[in-house]
Amino acid sequence: MSTEQAIHTKGLCKSFGKNEVLRKCSLTVEKGTIYGFLGINGAGKTTMFKILTGLLTPTLGEVQVLGKDVTVQKADILRHIGSMIDVPVFYEHLSARENLNIHLAYMGVKKADTETALSKVGLQSVGNQPVSEFSLGMRQRLAIARAMVHQPKLLILDEPVNGLDPVGIREMRDLFKSLVEKDGITILFSSHILSEVEHIADKIGIISNGVIVREMTLQELKKDSSFNLEEYFISIVKEGER
Structure with a gap:
């Protein structure tokens, strides 16, 4: 496991008017690891992801992604990250393959293996099917394929297994592990499925009321044989609300 940092923020603040989010x-997310970012709805997870991907500008603080300042070198950073934030939007009348090709053109990537990306998420047999005919789970798979088709160094995924059935969740779990272990990709993701976080994350961060109140490796937490991530998460959130 690398000790180099893929993401580092310090004193990061974001306000919308008088509302401090x-x-x-x-x-801190180390390169070549999977980081699970946890928090209840409205805690600030999506705002954090949007800042890291340059969709929002921080009010105060330092933000480095892949060793670069996201507020100054956003274009350079975006070439090397893939993201899935909020509900994925596609060109409904176009096929999965065509949607990926449009994304690659937007990214300025001339050579990429769309067939492999579709295969990795289990959509190889429906690549020519219009997205309008896709189920919620198929859309999630396509969003993941779109995030990784240009072979990024970092994936930032907001609720990536939302809408997937148990088989799909396991398949994506295996995919994420493979992307880290075989391709050296770093993954930062959020999920309300705490058992899934416990299965694949190397480290977790918990955000409550806009403050990251805890960062710990799962290895450290599991030293306690009675450790339960759900109970731990709820206790930390309740403590942060006091």
Whole structure:
């Protein structure tokens, strides 16, 4: 496991008018690891992801992604990250393959293996099917394929297994592990399925009321034989609300 940092924030704050959504957040994601970002709805997870991908500008603080300042070198960073934030939007009348090709053109990527990307997410047999005919789970798979088709160094995924059935969740779990172990990709993801986080994350961060209140490796937490991630998460959130 690398000790180099793929993501580092320090004193990160984000306000919308008088509403302070993120407060002095410090987050560290090491390269070649899977980081599970946990928090209840409205805690600030999606705002954090949008700042890391350059969709929002921080109010205060430092934000480095892949060793570069996201507020200054956004274009350079975006070439090397793939993201899935909020509900994925596609060109409904076009096929899965055509949607990937449009994304690659937008990214300025001339050579990429769309067939492999579709195969990795289990959509190889429906690549020519219009997205309008896709189920919620198929859309999630396509969004993951779109995030990784250009072979990024970093994936930032907001609820990537939402809408997937148990088989799909396991398949994506195996895919994420493979992307890290075989391709050296770093993954930062959020999920409300805590058992899934426990299955694949190397490290977790918990955000409550806009503050990252805890960062720990799963290895450290599991030293306690009675450790339960759900109970731990709820106790930390309740503590942060006091």
